[in-house]
Amino acid sequence: MKPFNVYPLQNITPVKAKGSWLWDSNNEKYLDLYGGHAVISIGHSHPYYIQKITDQLQNIAFYSNSVINPLQEELAQKLGELSSYTDYNLFLCNSGAEANENALKLASFYNGRKKVIAFSKSFHGRTSLAVATTNDASIQAHINSHEVIFVELNNEEAFIEAMDESVCAVIIEGIQGVAGIQIPENSFLQLIEQKCKEFNAVFIADEVQSGYGRTGNFFAHQHAGVKPDLITVAKGMGNGFPIAGVLINPKFQAKYGLLGTTFGGNHLACVAAIAVLDVIKEEQLIEKAKALGEKWMNELKQIDGIKEVRGKGLMIGLEFEFPISELKNNLTSEHHLLVGTASNKNVIRLLPALTISEKEIELFNNALVKSLENANIFLKS
């Protein structure tokens, strides 16, 4: 048997990782500015994280949700405190798509409706509802047909036009990641909150990529001062250990059997997520992401050849006048830097660990300048 071939692969085989660095099977070293799609939040192989998971593994790695697991309580309490959502409840699952699937289902249980409003260039995952609210027909199968309206991001008029009492939920990314770092305006998020209240629709913030401190607040939507009814999290939550969740406003009534999962909230996953929160708090990574991100974006804006620098904290998009595939290949092969792409082919996505150092950022900036000097060569070849 072979792996089902759905991923275009970079020619790198990482075998070891520490902090913001990876080593491949030839012992070549790479600086990781992407964290495997924004997953590495506290740095690869953080010693506290390794210790917590190792200790847990010696005791009990897994049992199902049919027994008492105090680690779920500890995780919910710590997440509530750090995110300032102490009055919300937490449902644990395993991936970002699953978190969105459960949030949309919960919204429909709540108001009995099924029409969803999502936004242009959105990405919410690949399960049935999550992919139906993803603005990319090429990854939707016929069986994924749900009632979804896509409204242009930040188009207040179009949003107001689409909103009425038949809308079940509005789902929006705190900052759009896959789209190439597109930021909803504060006033747009405030309008969504207001209209959802008016029509008793459910406001869902997808913080799968933009959450966990990355943007300089625990959640990106907190920059706008809004409070969504449901918030989905994954990626940075477990620093690589698969875990995800839905933060749920207390107005949603829990009922036995309403939602469920075999693996979600297992002992090892909880301990990984607790370790992440402990490190974010102890090392003040949210404040660090804010300060470092601002400084870095100012530096990037000084570099010739970048059309636009967008982002908040350590969630940054660099848009160029040309498709970035050659530039990205050059950054990786010549300078050993790992960066991300986006659905917008002219955008590089930077989503490093929140523990990245100024020195590592400088290394990237210098290499980018060198690569851009060769940009004409890439364009001709």
Ligand SMILES: Cc1ncc(COP(=O)(O)O)c(C=O)c1O
């Ligand atoms: C905003 C957002 N939501 C949901 C997902 C889906 O997460 P997962 O791949 O863990 O299912 C992603 C993944 O890129 C994402 O960026």
